[in-house]
Amino acid sequence: MSRIDAVVVGAGAMGAATAWHLARRGRSVVLLEKFSRGHVRGSSHGATRIFRVAYRDPLYSRLAGRAIPMWRELEETAGEVLLEQTGQLDHGEPVAIDEIESALRGGGWAYERLSSAAAHERWPSLAFDREVIYSPDGGRVFADRTVEALTRLAQSEGAEVYFETPATALRVADASVTVETPAGAWEAQTVVVAAGAWLTRLPGLDVPLPETRATAQQPVHFPIRPGYSFPSYVHHVGTDAIGHTFAYGAYGLESPGEGVKLGLDTEEEVDPDLQTGISAEALADAVDYAERWLPGADTSQVSAVRCLFTMTPDSHFILDRRGPVVVCSPCSGHGFKFAPLIGSLAADLVEGRDHGTSAWRLPAA
Numbered sequence: 001m002s003r004i005d006a007v008v009v010g011a012g013a014m015g016a017a018t019a020w021h022l023a024r025r026g027r028s029v030v031l032l033e034k035f036s037r038g039h040v041r042g043s044s045h046g047a048t049r050i051f052r053v054a055y056r057d058p059l060y061s062r063l064a065g066r067a068i069p070m071w072r073e074l075e076e077t078a079g080e081v082l083l084e085q086t087g088q089l090d091h092g093e094p095v096a097i098d099e100i101e102s103a104l105r106g107g108g109w110a111y112e113r114l115s116s117a118a119a120h121e122r123w124p125s126l127a128f129d130r131e132v133i134y135s136p137d138g139g140r141v142f143a144d145r146t147v148e149a150l151t152r153l154a155q156s157e158g159a160e161v162y163f164e165t166p167a168t169a170l171r172v173a174d175a176s177v178t179v180e181t182p183a184g185a186w187e188a189q190t191v192v193v194a195a196g197a198w199l200t201r202l203p204g205l206d207v208p209l210p211e212t213r214a215t216a217q218q219p220v221h222f223p224i225r226p227g228y229s230f231p232s233y234v235h236h237v238g239t240d241a242i243g244h245t246f247a248y249g250a251y252g253l254e255s256p257g258e259g260v261k262l263g264l265d266t267e268e269e270v271d272p273d274l275q276t277g278i279s280a281e282a283l284a285d286a287v288d289y290a291e292r293w294l295p296g297a298d299t300s301q302v303s304a305v306r307c308l309f310t311m312t313p314d315s316h317f318i319l320d321r322r323g324p325v326v327v328c329s330p331c332s333g334h335g336f337k338f339a340p341l342i343g344s345l346a347a348d349l350v351e352g353r354d355h356g357t358s359a360w361r362l363p364a365a
């Protein structure tokens with residue numbers, strides 16, 4: 001068994017980005033994925049994700065800003081468009097909109113505050129709740145295409161990629177780690193565990209982790225009514241505005257070829273190995289929501305997909321190193337927009353450099 005620089009466990013957005021960065025830095029890398037190429041059982045599938053610099057927490061505005069040139073570099077290398085800054089709106093809870101305004105102002109980003117009536121006049125596809133802020137730098141990223149591009153580019157830089165090859169256990173020594181799979185074992189200086197909702201299920205991953213929960217999400221798509229178009233939107237829903245059904249929030253965007261996407265955050269905790277079917281109740285909630293808030297959506301037709309969030313208690317990411325183990329779990333429902341940046345930060349950790357943020361540390365043992 002020859003020793004390589006790194007094994008990356010999980011070929012979702014984060015694992016594929018990490019493998020790409022490591023391979024282009026000349027590191028020997030194996031990327032392991034337990035399911036098939038392009039599978040739809042984790043968090044990274046689907047055509048699009050929202051890209052936004054408009055965050056309540058200025059940390060994530062800054063990081064989104066750092067991610068933009070990395071998206072452009074990835075696009076140039078891949079030869080395809082992966083980030084479109086088509087604009088993004090936040091509306092709803094006044095405290096949330098005020099905090100976003102403060103983060104955008106502090107970061108020197110362009111923005112516009114509008115009344116809900118003025119916003120509806122400009123974007124008639126949406127109805128607006130209380131306060132509105134528009135950020136022209138937001139938009140969308142193309143998710144499936146990004147994962148495929150990162151994987152392809154990692155391979156072209158020399159990474160070995162194995163699909164349908166689960167890591168079944170880690171054996172961690174002081175300065176190396178052995179990663180076992182049904183196809184054999186690899187000894188590496190470092191392992192990067194980017195296993196999404198399966199993070200806590202890898203035998204031998206003996207590092208203290210914050211509590212994480214895998215929740216099932218069911219975004220839906222509606223056809224867009226003729227003459228309408230949608231910016232990316234996030235609705236900061238207060239329980240006072242709509243009631244308990246949509247207590248967490250709603251988001252969506254125009255997803256070319258799919259229609260307008262709508263996600264309503266849910267708390268349905270699931271076993272990631274037990275894939276559940278479409279929930280008729282969640283589908284009905286989505287139609288109810290769209291009839292109230294998405295006048296540009298044709299609610300006579302709806303299609304749904306399932307997707308997993310890996311939630312930490314504070315919605316921060318996990319990106320930290322213990323000995324030869326790097327844990328890379330940037331989800332909590334908002335990680336995709338940072339993928340090229342996260343891959344670079346995870347590769348830095350593999351190489352012994354730490355430029356991460358204190359919010360993402362593993363707890364002390």
Ligand SMILES: Cc1cc2nc3c(=O)[nH]c(=O)nc-3n(C[C@H](O)[C@H](O)[C@H](O)COP(=O)(O)OP(=O)(O)OC[C@H]3O[C@@H](n4cnc5c(N)ncnc54)[C@H](O)[C@@H]3O)c2cc1C
Binds near residue numbers: 194337
């Ligand atoms: C419905 C939905 C909407 C979202 N919307 C947005 C958005 O608008 N904007 C945004 O920025 N982000 C969004 N996100 C979040 C974003 O998609 C995630 O942050 C990101 O996809 C997480 O990627 P990941 O690589 O960590 O996880 P995953 O994509 O789940 O990848 C983990 C991979 O590890 C593999 N794996 C697990 N265990 C093993 C093992 N033992 N051996 C080998 N392989 C293993 C899994 O099969 C999986 O492929 C959304 C997520 C969902 C679900």
